[in-house]
Each structure stands twice: as C-alpha cells, then as structure tokens.
Amino acid sequence: MMAISTHNHRSNPWPGRLSALLPLGLLVGLVFQAPRIQSGRPLALAFEWVPGLNVHFALLLDGVGLLFALIITAIGLLVTIYADAYMVGHPQRNRFFLYLHAFLLSMLGLVLSNDLILLFVFWELTSLFSFLLIGFEHASAQARNSARQALLVTGCGGLLLLVGFLMVGQVTGTYALSELPGHAAQLHRHSLYLSILMCMLAGAFTKSAQFPFHFWLPNAMAAPTPISAFLHSATMVKAGIYLLARLHPVLGGTPVWMTTLVLLGAFTALWGAAVSIARTELKSILAQTTIMALGIMTMFLGGRSAPALTAAMTFLLVHSLYKSALFMVAGAIDHQTGTREIEKIGGLARFMPFTAAATLFATLSMAGFPLFIGFIGKEIMYKGALTEDVFPGLAAGATLVSNALMTAVAATLVLRPFWGQPRKVHPSGEAPWQMWIGPLLIGGTCLGFGLIPDWVGHWLVEPAVRAIHVTPVDVELKLFYGFNTPLLLSMITILMGGSFYVFRRWLRRRLSQLLPALPITTEGLYEGLVAAVISFAKWQTRRLQNGSLFQYLVVIIGATVVSVGWVFLGSAPLSALWNPPEFPGWLGLLLIAMLMAIGIVVQARSRVLAICGLGVIGAGAAILFLVFGAPDVGLTQILVETLTLIIVAIVLLRLPPIEPQPDANRLQHTLRLTLSIGSGVLVSAFLIAVTQHDVDRTITTFYEQASYIQAHGRNIVNVILVDFRSLDTLGEITVVAVSALAARALIRKKRSAP
C-alpha cells in the first residue's frame, strides 16, 4: 500500500507542473498594474482584521512592492519550471511544490503588507517555509541542523522585530506603513528611537544575513538548489533589505542609522567577498557572494541621497537576476556531473552549450561588463558611494574591493567549469530544457536590460526609489554617463578583478589558512550559546525531575502554600479572621470524633484501625450534610464512602501491612510537618474568610424560581443536576466510565501478561 502510493507520487509530475500557473498568473497580473504604479497611484486594499487592537489586513502595491513582487513572481515561475526537472523522481516532489508556492505567497504578502503586524505574520511565515525547505532532505542530519540554525537565527530576529513594531505602534498610534513617514520626526525625537531602531535592525540583519548573523546563509545551502536560487539569493534574504528600504523614510537619515548600516554593510560585503574567494564548491561560493551583495545593499540604504538609494534598488534587481541564474546553473552542473567542486570540472561548454551561454551572460553582468545591467548597477553604485553622508571614502573603497573580488569570482565561475580541458568528471550531456531555459532567459534579461537602461529606470527603479525617498526624485539609468569618477572606478574594478583572478590560487591558499585560524567566530558563539542552553536545560531537568515522588510533591504543595499564603495573608492577617465559634453541643461531639479519627488514621499502624478512622470521617461528613439541609448529598456520601471503604479493604488485603517507615532525616520530617500544617491553616483561613461575607445567591435564586416552573421538578438539587447542568453530569459519568475502563485495563494487563 505504502509502496503503491509512493510510486504514484513519483510518477505523477502534473500537480507540480500545473502549480507553475500560480506565479505565472500573478506575474501577468502585476505587469498590468505597472503603468498605474509608475504614474504614482499605489493600489490599496484593506479589511478589518483585529479592530480591537487596531490591526488591519491591509495590502498596498507601490513602487518598492512592485519591484519585489515582480522579482518574486518572475523568478518563482522560472524556479518552478526548473524544479520540474531538478526534482524528477523525488518521492516528496509534490510536497516540495507545495512548500515552494506557500513560501512564494508568504513572500508576496510580506512585500505587499501595509500593516506592521500583518507584515510580521508574513515575515515569520517566510522563516517557517525556509526552515521546511532547508530541511527538505530531512533524512540528512546536516540539513536538519542547518534548518534549525536558520530558523533560530531568523526567528529570534523576527521576535525582536515584533517588539520594534509594537513600540512603533505605541509611539505613533498606527500600524499602517503608509502613514509612518508622516510620523518620522516624532519617532526621531522619541526616547524609544534607539530601542526601536535596534529591534528593527536585528530583524533585518538576521533575515538578510548581515554580520554578525551571516553564518546561517552558507549552511542554508543544504536546501535543494532551486530553493537556494529562489529563497536564499533572490527573495527571502532580501526581506531584510526590503524592510530597511521601507523604514528608510521612517527611521532613516539619523547619524546612528547611517553609521550602523554603512559600517556593518561594508564589513559584511568585504567579508563575504573575501570568503567567497576561499571556497571551491559552487553553491558555497555563490552563498558567500550573496552575503557580499546583501552587505552592499545595506550599505547603500545607510545613505540618504537619491544616488545611494538608486544604487541599492538597482543592485537589488541586478543581483536577483544574475544570482538566481547562477544558482540554477550550479544545480544543472551538479545534476549532470554529480559534483559542485569547481576544481573537478572543466570544459563543460562543449557538452552543455545552453547552460554555458546562460552562465556567460550572468557572470558578465555580475562582473559588471559594459552592455550588461551589472555595469549600470556598478556605475550607479560608485556614484551612490561617493554621495554617502558618512564615510563616503570607506563606502567607495569597500565597493571597489568587493566588486573587484566579485569580478574575479565571476571569472572563476564561468572560466573554470566551462572552458579549458575536461577534467576528472564528465557530464552526461546538456541538462533537460527546463533546467537551462530559466538561466538562459535571465541571462538574456541581464543583457537586454543593459541595452535599455532608461526603460528599466523608468518602469522599475524610479517607482521603487520614489516610494522610499522622502522627496520626489528622477532616476535616470544610462549606459554612458560621460568620463567621470565612477567610470574610472569601474575601469579600475575590472583591472583589479583581473589581477585577483590571476592570483586567485595564492589568495585562496592564504585565506584558507587564515579563516580557520580565527580565534572567535560568530557561528562559534552561536553554537556555544545553543550548547549552553541545552546543557542548562539538562541540568535543571536532572535537578527537578530526579524521580523522587516526595520531592515533586514538596515542590508542588510548597509552591502553592507559599505563593497563595503570601498573597492571602498579606491582605488579611490571621488575627482579623478569628471570631469565637458558636456551635451546639452535639455538633461539638461529632467534630471531636472526627478530629480523633483524623489522628488515628495519621498515626495508624494497623490497616483495620485506619479503615475505621476513615469510616468515622466519612460518616461524620455525611451527618453534617444531612443536618445542614443536604439530604441528597448525605445519602450519596454514605453510599460512596461505603463503596470506597469496601474497595480499600479489598486493595489492602493484597498490599503488605503498613510498616513503620520513619522519614529519612530531620529535614524531611520538618518539611512534612510544615507543609501539612501550612496547607491546613491556609484552607481554614480561606474558608473562614469566605464565610464571613454573605453568599451571593443570585444563581441559586434563579434555580429556585425556575426549578418547578421551567423544569417541573420539586427537588432543586436534582433538577440542577439532571436538567440545568445535565451536560456537567454527562461529563461526570464519562469520568467514572473512563476511570473504570482504565482500572480494568490495569488489572487485565497483569493477567494476560506472559
């Protein structure tokens, strides 16, 4: 049965193929909205969601949202087609497409939310689906660990983000993103500004793998390659960038914002670029360059000039294109050759011409050669870096070095695997068409966009920049801006990149020696923290759950007595409760008999004596019920007490005699006495306090009035049980039945045991 169903999943690719219609439909729909967005009229949609908390299900499609949404749906479509071939024969193929499109919708929700709380919900959903997709090959321990690490890091950031959102809501009184820029001045002056900023940055930096949270992204490469192409290069890791862009007009422009973003962004970029040189495995290299790219974007969002923001948005588009294409290529190479080690493959171009062409286009854009969109991205980057408000020199320097390293990596990526002599591993031919059509289309787009930069600027970048810049700006993307500093820097980049490529082996050797020698890494700190939490949990479990029933009872009873006693006696001292009791003599006799019976049971050495004592207590209670106007309760009590004692007698016949069993030590005995006397005093004090006030008989009066008129019964207690509260009685009968069944099972098991 299992085998048949698995086989069916394996052989039916159509659910996955048809699911490509979802991103296709969304993409077409979004394209039709572009003219409206370009003319500056955002599309808004809002329902009430939690009106009591001022939370709305509000969506808004504006310039930034459109840019992100187009990237998400377009690359989502190509990745779906790609995965149709990549996941062929995988037993959980349909589940893969389900997760993929659930992620796609969450990511779309994230970039379209106009409500901070809604944005948070989608934010966490993307983390969740990322977790499921990284751990998709759940049989592998490495995939599971990476998934958990990514979830913990991005999840913790997400929680801090929620705190930040709530503080923004407290300060401004609104969760609507589109209204927040109007409150910017108020937020900047507020004493919570720094806390809000830190929470937001924690969310954005964990999600977008900025230093010191960058370590989860390379590990996330345990995911299937289509996922790396989609989530971990083009979309999810850009969510942090999206958030920073969105918050730019709200929280941005202050010295602390600019300093933090520029410094951490620049460091992350240099770090990612340097480490990528040291790697030889394709996906690992690409992951490190993604970290570098995210660093660059963060750095530019630290600026407030129009060129800096334009650079961030343009590079966002440029990077999403070339990086998703290169990931898909890496998957295709893996698929055809069985390895992703760059030193093991060579000369693939003659076997895989389409993949080679796609790689060539994508890497030329990555390296920033003229005629490609990457070149325009780089020009605008240098222009942006030079207009940063803080550290323009550092920004320009970091951009220059990172870009040069990028050029060298790009050269490595296209020259090593595809040109030169074939190496150890030979491919089995060109990849299936689904696996090269996407990269080739994207590679073509890199070239096409590079040829019509003003069109790209007009339709894609300008609306996005306008949405996040305080004042209206015009964006002009051009192929050639004239002979100026950015052009000079571009030329230097290519020259530097070339020399880095020539010396890449030497660089790699030096870096591979240097990196493991680092005394402290943030991943090490993270692992240490997780290990510390786990060992603390183990320690406290050993302490608390040590198997001693006595200790459990002491903790439970002690906590109750101390906490309740603390609150209760703090408000009403014992002396205030005391009034001399008045009672008739016969009652006194009964009570003395009961107290003696308690003493007998507590001290009993003989089982028969103890049962007699219990009988006196039970009968005494029954008499009290009878005397104080509860004949039904009294009768039930006598019946149940008799049954209980009969069963106790039967059970005791099978248990050994009660041996004197002294407490292990003085402390144990003191604890026993203290806790029992303490709880007794507490119960007495409670009851006295309760009975000192008149009982509210509203509900009782209702039952008294309605008993005969509505339920036609003269015994009010009985009417309550079988009529007004009959469901409670049904529950009671159920408890009796379940308990009887459980008791029966316990005895039965013994008899049938071998």
Place this chain on the structure above:
Amino acid sequence: METVLAIVCGCLVAGGIYLLLSQNLVRMLFGLIMLSNAVNLAIFVAGGLTHTQPALIAAGDSVPGASMANALPQALVLTAIVIGFALLVFMFVLFYRSYEVLGTTDTRRMPEDGPARAYPSQNTTTRQEMGP
C-alpha cells in the same frame, strides 16, 4: 458554626497532606481519601450554613416559600463526590498494580527506570499468587 467546620476542613487537609508526603503507598492512599472528603466539605461550607431547610418545593407551590439551604454548592458537591470516587478507585488500582510490578510500597525504593528492570523477578511471584 462555619468557623468550626472550616477548622475541621483544615485538619483534614493537614492530615491528608501529611499522609501524602509519607512515601508509603498505603498511607498515601489514606491521605487521598481524607483530601477528597476535605474538599467536598469545604465546597459545602463555603456555600453558607445559615439555612438548614432542604432545597425542596412543597407540593402545590410552584416557587419555594421560606428560605432554604443553598442548592448550588450541594449540586457541585454531589458531582465532586462521584468524580472523587472514580479517581480514588483508579488510584487504588494503580497503587495495587505498581506494588505488584515494582514489589514495594515504599516510593523511595521504586526503581527510577520503571518496571523494565523490576518486572521479570516480580512476574513469577505474581503469577504464583494469582493462580489459575
């Protein structure tokens, strides 16, 4: 009146807890019975004992005339007695069964890793005791 019954309840609770902490299954069983009685009595007392007429409507009347005992806590206690009984019976069987499997009524001497280790040695004696 209520004060003195409240003190009796307190004594029942104190005795019950004292026995519950005794680390001997038989004494713990007695403690549970006492606690069960204490709780039922406490609910009853909390409802007030000023009126002692049973909550009944006289024949011919459609609403009760004179003031009478509080019917609501009585209904609650009735339910509590039965549920308490059910739970006690289950506890008795559980205690009996754990003595059979673990071979002791002293909770300190029960093996920490459960019956897996204790079962084989106990099993033979149990079967002999029960007979065919």
